[in-house]
Amino acid sequence: MTAAIEARGLVKRYGELTAVDHVDLTVRSGDVYGYLGPNGAGKTTSLRMLLGLIRPDEGSAKLFGRDPLVEGAAALDGVAGFVEAPRFYPYMSARKNLELVAALDGGDAKDRIEDALATVDLTGRQHDKVRGFSHGMKQRLGIAGALLRDPKLLLLDEPTTGLDPAGMRDMRALVHRLAEDGLTVLLSSHLMSEVEDLCDRVAIVSRGRVVYEGALDELIATTAGRYDLRTTDDAEAAMIARRAPGVRGVTLSNAGISLEGDETAVAHLSLDLAQAGIGLRALVPRTATLEELFFRMTEGSADAEAPALVPA
Numbered sequence: 342m343t344a345a346i347e348a349r350g351l352v353k354r355y356g357e358l359t360a361v362d363h364v365d366l367t368v369r370s371g372d373v374y375g376y377l378g379p380n381g382a383g384k385t386t387s388l389r390m391l392l393g394l395i396r397p398d399e400g401s402a403k404l405f406g407r408d409p410l411v412e413g414a415a416a417l418d419g420v421a422g423f424v425e426a427p428r429f430y431p432y433m434s435a436r437k438n439l440e441l442v443a444a445l446d447g448g449d450a451k452d453r454i455e456d457a458l459a460t461v462d463l464t465g466r467q468h469d470k471v472r473g474f475s476h477g478m479k480q481r482l483g484i485a486g487a488l489l490r491d492p493k494l495l496l497l498d499e500p501t502t503g504l505d506p507a508g509m510r511d512m513r514a515l516v517h518r519l520a521e522d523g524l525t526v527l528l529s530s531h532l533m534s535e536v537e538d539l540c541d542r543v544a545i546v547s548r549g550r551v552v553y554e555g556a557l558d559e560l561i562a563t564t565a566g567r568y569d570l571r572t573t574d575d576a577e578a579a580m581i582a583r584r585a586p587g588v589r590g591v592t593l594s595n596a597g598i599s600l601e602g603d604e605t606a607v608a609h610l611s612l613d614l615a616q617a618g619i620g621l622r623a624l625v626p627r628t629a630t631l632e633e634l635f636f637r638m639t640e641g642s643a644d645a646e647a648p649a650l651v652p653a
């Protein structure tokens with residue numbers, strides 16, 4: 342099946358700065374895809390290129406197999422979204438603004454206004470001027486505007502940035518609903534928790550480069566086999582763990598010992614510790630959160646930064 346988005350080798354330079362550095366992305370139909378990276382990682386620039394708003398210096402992006410640079414606006418059929426904040430006329434009502442968007446889109450866009458307002462939960466406020474809307478309501482109205490195009494693919498640039506907790510909750514619930522209705526969504530975010538909550542696939546970007554792309558659960562599963570250990574004598578236990586067959590990556594901090602190994606290696610280690618007269622206070626298998634993975638990939642291991650009381 343043709344991918345919803347297939348970007349290969351996208352590069353965008355601003356003078357000396359390479360804002361987007363050979364980015365490859367594959368978003369499949371039905372994905373809720375997270376484009377995750379810190380401020381300045383190149384997320385907005387990437388989305389602008391995907392939407393055909395700016396031209397890449399190198400590489401290409403296809404949306405459902407069509408390249409906006411080759412096929413122009415036709416390549417954006419079935420694609421909608423906005424970068425940064427959606428723009429509306431503040432002195433007009435939400436409905437009037439959507440009518441203007443529909444008139445620009447043409448076709449049967451105007452017949453979808455009612456449904457779009459209902460989907461984003463703004464039916465009751467449709468006659469109010471946008472000037473009085475909260476940031477969250479404006480973001481939701483932006484999505485309503487995008488839905489008038491009856492898209493198959495929605496691109497959202499940091500849709501919850503700047504929202505209060507209730508606004509974030511409403512926006513995330515909306516993205517969940519859209520995904521359940523079968524829409525493919527690519528959203529950028531600098532919030533790990535958001536991507537964990539909403540997305541099934543993810544690209545992690547740092548300084549313009551993709552450092553991981555793939556299924557979120559596979560990424561989190563790569564961290565299985567890590568354990569936290571607390572004992573009656575952590576310093577001695579860490580030394581024994583470092584010598585134990587099959588045990589790797591032993592670090593010691595004030596919080597205890599962290600190590601990697603399979604269940605057999607960990608079982609042997611527990612016997613070695615018992616033999617040395619060291620009691621276990623806790624032995625807890627640990628799955629890294631996306632946040633830890635992110636820091637490991639972009640800035641090195643969080644564990645490596647923990648104070649090491651025993652030399653490696």
Ligand SMILES: Nc1ncnc2c1ncn2[C@@H]1O[C@H](COP(=O)(O)OP(=O)(O)OP(=O)(O)O)[C@@H](O)[C@H]1O
Pocket residue numbers: 355358360378379380381382383384385386387531
């Ligand atoms: N038009 C431009 N001219 C010069 N530099 C730019 C331009 N657009 C973006 N940049 C730079 O490119 C880098 C990536 O910016 P971009 O906005 O894509 O990052 P981002 O990941 O979306 O970050 P944020 O979350 O802060 O929006 C930044 O260093 C930014 O200053």
